Amino acid sequence: MENMSSTTKYFILIALTRKNMHGYEMIMELEKIMGKKPSASQIYPVLKKMKSSGYVTVEKISGRKKVKSYKITADGKKFLADLNKRFDSLVEAALKNKIKVCVHCGCEMVKGAIQKKVNGKNMFFCCEMCAKSYSHHK
């Protein structure tokens, strides 16, 4: 649940960096970003929380009653930048587990690594050339 609302928070902030919008617009925008339409009951508590944290401000749209426009604040932008950094390092960490490093030349491969047994140990290489030169040297 907490996890879900932080994802929603993240996407709301991203949507608000594009333009200021009112609640309904935001639901439509989030549908585009997230691929599914969030419900108003999902959005409004998150907006309320972010407003009290100072990440968004609310402006009344002039001439129209009860229509509020949400706007991201400088604090909100900073918070989003921090979230982005955290997401980046998560993605990086996930990739690191998959990345193989050629023991000969040191280049990193996400896929296509060649696995060879050298002196009874499994080693990864980027190409046959590396595998050959490595085994010759050892």
Ligand SMILES: [Zn+2]
């Ligand atoms: Zn190599």
